[in-house]
Amino acid sequence: MAISVxxxxxxxxSAVAYIDPKTKLPQIIPNGEGSKLTPSVIxxxxxxxxxGGEAEDAxxxxxxxxxxxxxxxxxxTKPYCYIGGKPYTSEDLSxxxxxxxxxxxxxxxxxTIKEAVITVPAYFYSKEREATIRAAEKAxxxxxxxxxxxxxxxxxxGLNHWRENANILVYDLGGGxxxxxxxxxxxxxxxxxxxxxxNHKLGGRDWDARIEDILVARFENETDLSIRNDSExxxxxxxxxxxxxxxxxxxxxxSVKVSATFPDYGKATVTxxxxxxxxxxxxxxxxxxxxxxxxLEEAGLTKKDVTDVLLVxxxxxxxxxxxxxxxxxxxxxxxxVNPDEAVALGAAxxxxxxxxxxxxxxxxVVDGKKTTDRxxxxxxxxxxxxxxxKLNSLSMLTLRETTAxxxxxxxxxxxxxxxxNEIIIPANHPRPVRAAxxxxxxxxxxxxxxxxxxxxxxxxxxxxxxxITYKYVVTxxxxxxxxxxxxxxxxxxxxxDVNGVIHIQARQEDGTVDLPIRREEVPEDISRFGRPVTxxxxxxxxxxxxxxxxxxxxxxxxxxxxxxFSNVKWDKYDNIATHxxxxxxxxxxxxxxxxxxxxxxxxxxxxxxxxxxxxxxxPSDDFEIECDINTSxxxxxxxxxxxxxxxxxxxxxxxxxGDILLDGASVATVAPRFHLRMxxxxxxxxxxxxxxxxxxxxxxxxKSRVDVRFGFVHESHYCQLLSHAYISDISMMQAVxxxxxxxPDTDTWND
Ligand code: ADP
Ligand code: MG
Numbered sequence: 001m002a003i004s005v006x007x008x009x010x011x012x013x014s015a016v017a018y019i020d021p022k023t024k025l026p027q028i029i030p031n032g033e034g035s036k037l038t039p040s041v042i043x044x045x046x047x048x049x050x051x052g053g054e055a056e057d058a059x060x061x062x063x064x065x066x067x068x069x070x071x072x073x074x075x076x077t078k079p080y081c082y083i084g085g086k087p088y089t090s091e092d093l094s095x096x097x098x099x100x101x102x103x104x105x106x107x108x109x110x111x112t113i114k115e116a117v118i119t120v121p122a123y124f125y126s127k128e129r130e131a132t133i134r135a136a137e138k139a140x141x142x143x144x145x146x147x148x149x150x151x152x153x154x155x156x157x158g159l160n161h162w163r164e165n166a167n168i169l170v171y172d173l174g175g176g177x178x179x180x181x182x183x184x185x186x187x188x189x190x191x192x193x194x195x196x197x198x199n200h201k202l203g204g205r206d207w208d209a210r211i212e213d214i215l216v217a218r219f220e221n222e223t224d225l226s227i228r229n230d231s232e233x234x235x236x237x238x239x240x241x242x243x244x245x246x247x248x249x250x251x252x253x254x255s256v257k258v259s260a261t262f263p264d265y266g267k268a269t270v271t272x273x274x275x276x277x278x279x280x281x282x283x284x285x286x287x288x289x290x291x292x293x294x295x296l297e298e299a300g301l302t303k304k305d306v307t308d309v310l311l312v313x314x315x316x317x318x319x320x321x322x323x324x325x326x327x328x329x330x331x332x333x334x335x336x337v338n339p340d341e342a343v344a345l346g347a348a349x350x351x352x353x354x355x356x357x358x359x360x361x362x363x364x365v366v367d368g369k370k371t372t373d374r375x376x377x378x379x380x381x382x383x384x385x386x387x388x389x390k391l392n393s394l395s396m397l398t399l400r401e402t403t404a405x406x407x408x409x410x411x412x413x414x415x416x417x418x419x420x421n422e423i424i425i426p427a428n429h430p431r432p433v434r435a436a437x438x439x440x441x442x443x444x445x446x447x448x449x450x451x452x453x454x455x456x457x458x459x460x461x462x463x464x465x466x467x468i469t470y471k472y473v474v475t476x477x478x479x480x481x482x483x484x485x486x487x488x489x490x491x492x493x494x495x496x497d498v499n500g501v502i503h504i505q506a507r508q509e510d511g512t513v514d515l516p517i518r519r520e521e522v523p524e525d526i527s528r529f530g531r532p533v534t535x536x537x538x539x540x541x542x543x544x545x546x547x548x549x550x551x552x553x554x555x556x557x558x559x560x561x562x563x564x565f566s567n568v569k570w571d572k573y574d575n576i577a578t579h580x581x582x583x584x585x586x587x588x589x590x591x592x593x594x595x596x597x598x599x600x601x602x603x604x605x606x607x608x609x610x611x612x613x614x615x616x617x618x619p620s621d622d623f624e625i626e627c628d629i630n631t632s633x634x635x636x637x638x639x640x641x642x643x644x645x646x647x648x649x650x651x652x653x654x655x656x657x658g659d660i661l662l663d664g665a666s667v668a669t670v671a672p673r674f675h676l677r678m679x680x681x682x683x684x685x686x687x688x689x690x691x692x693x694x695x696x697x698x699x700x701x702x703k704s705r706v707d708v709r710f711g712f713v714h715e716s717h718y719c720q721l722l723s724h725a726y727i728s729d730i731s732m733m734q735a736v737x738x739x740x741x742x743x744p745d746t747d748t749w750n751d
Pocket of ligand 2 (some may be wrong): 008010011174175313343358
């Protein structure tokens with residue numbers, strides 16, 4: 001019978017556990033050497049690959065071709081090391097280690113492993129989680145789920161120590177990473193993560209490095225050797241530092257004598273005291289403390305609301321850790337779980353359970369920033385914590401994890417001059433979760449319409465302070481012309497799956513199938529996102545946020561904002577007053593009535609007029625105008641015409657209609673009444689559409705400003721009758737930065 005296991009794939013130690021079919025309780029599966037923990041170290045020895053304890057010994061002895069702590073660079077595409085000239089990424093090395101763990105566990109149990117729940121630091125980004133999944137698959141494991149290490153530890157603890165309404169702060173200090181997570185024990189064995197924070201690059205190794213500094217200085221003093229600048233001498237000292245740390249961490253140890261034998265010198269002995277060690281590492285502890293407070297602040301709780309602190313990770317065996325936390329929280333931290341084993345045991349519990357369903361987004365805006373609404377998390381500090389009990393069975397325990405990082409997209413602000421992180425799913429939101437948004441934007445009837453989305457992970461408003469996860473390009477978007485409103489609408493769905501991995505999907509507004517999406521690596525140089533938005537920034541294929549590329553290599557900011565006559569400064573232009581014979585007109589009244597829906601030109605007693613409205617735009621400001629035009633009412637007055645111009649697009653329309661010109665050439669002949677759509681996008685792409693049909697397009701990159709004009713021209717003298725023309729149902733869209741209304745929520749979908 002194939003079994004499911006939980007695997008703690010640690011930076012320094014890994015462990016595998018399963019649910020013992022007899023006891024129905026989680027249990028560690030010892031490795032081939034009979035140990036519960038396997039050092040995460042690999043040695044490449046003359047074509048042979050050695051794992052675990054033996055490899056670790058070789059590594060500590062400074063032997064060559066040993067690799068350790070590779071989890072620290074999980075998700076990086078560049079090699080972690082070269083062995084015999086061959087590159088290995090962290091993912092490759094993790095795959096090798098996972099295969100070894102799997103094979104050893106199978107040998108111990110005499111059974112095959114069907115699938116696994118694998119743990120990762122809560123702070124792992126989507127890319128690191130994906131790399132972990134790929135590594136497991138390469139190792140021949142089916143990944144049932146990725147869960148966060150602190151959550152796994154809390155499960156292992158909660159099984160035997162359930163206290164309804166308790167808030168448990170899980171403090172996980174491992175070899176290379178630190179995670180702190182606040183979990184809440186709800187009713188009926190419902191365990192939920194509230195908030196989580198972490199530091200990827202803080203762990204036992206940093207304490208080792210401080211010991212190494214002290215030892216190197218002390219041995220140099222003692223021997224007059226230049227140890228720091230000699231890699232051989234230095235590795236002798238550095239190989240001892242972890243052992244010295246462990247000795248200093250043993251009970252009642254006040255100081256440790258350390259001896260080393262140096263070539264050409266001989267043996268030297270120095271002493272290091274526990275007090276020195278603590279003094280030299282106090283700042284590291286403070287860094288963990290600051291993250292504990294941050295987690296509480298985000299949860300809206302105080303130190304008093306923490307029911308208990310749970311210690312996880314080998315580094316919590318340093319006595320200063322529980323002492324520090326006891327001072328901070330005024331209570332003795334729990335050490336009910338074995339800090340090295342709890343994570344694997346919790347993963348084993350999860351491996352026996354079904355994965356959770358998607359939840360919908362629960363948001364609250366605080367100081368203009370989107371955050372997770374925790375009103376229903378039952379966190380109130382007034383609720384009393386119930387007595388501890390054992391849960392009767394594993395099936396009673398359920399886990400709801402949260403997202404450590406907010407997910408956002410790069411967008412352009414309302415003023416159109418700065419990039420920012422538009423948060424879609426806030427940090428500390430229960431997962432799996434989906435959110436879908438509608439976007440309206442300009443598309444071309446001719447081209448292959450594409451939309452680029454840069455997805456970020458992080459809370460900062462500055463995109464460069466966040467991790468830019470991927471650039472997603474939505475392809476095959478169909479141009480939609482719905483007459484009354486300009487722009488094609490597509491729905492974009494952003495999700496964090498059960499594993500904390502990001503997915504992006506897109507559909508046309510009324511579509512029932514997903515549009516194809518291409519995922520691209522983020523360009524190396526992303527410094528532009530930190531600089532003001534300029535036309536250079538946006539027209540060199542450097543799409544940002546939600547943008548559209550209608551031509552290869554070209555793309556434009558495509559977030560359109562409707563502009564109306566009331567908020568756009570249209571200059572009225574006329575030359576009637578300056579006409580040399582203007583004085584002879586007894587009643588030269590011309591009315592240009594421009595409001596949000598119409599431009600009407602009325603003339604009475606018109607002699608010669610050339611009057612209208614004008615709006616000047618920058619060519620990098622994409623713009624489009626859609627309107628219904630009626631020139632039939634000009635008819636009593638031959639000679640009068642309606643004049644339209646938008647850069648290269650122009651028209652001269654009489655009571656019988658006329659020609660629409662693109663760069664001087666006719667692209668369509670229209671009747672007096674027609675629906676016109678004109679646009680200028682991509683910093684020079686002109687498009688004309690008549691009655692819903694594309695009639696022509698032309699690219700003319702121009703840096704000069706473009707006039708949009710609607711005018712009425714009448715050259716006949718002394719017309720005593722009324723002349724008028726209408727342009728109605730005008731809608732104009734101008735490309736601008738993100739506006740809240742541009743991306744309203746829409747229903748999510750799940751297939
Ligand atoms: P990870 O999950 O990152 O693999 P672990 O939780 O297994 O890490 O913890 C490994 C770290 O714990 C190492 O830095 C190791 O030196 C440290 N550690 C293990 N035992 C002790 C001990 N007795 N005293 C001090 N540090 C210890
Ligand atoms: Mg660990």
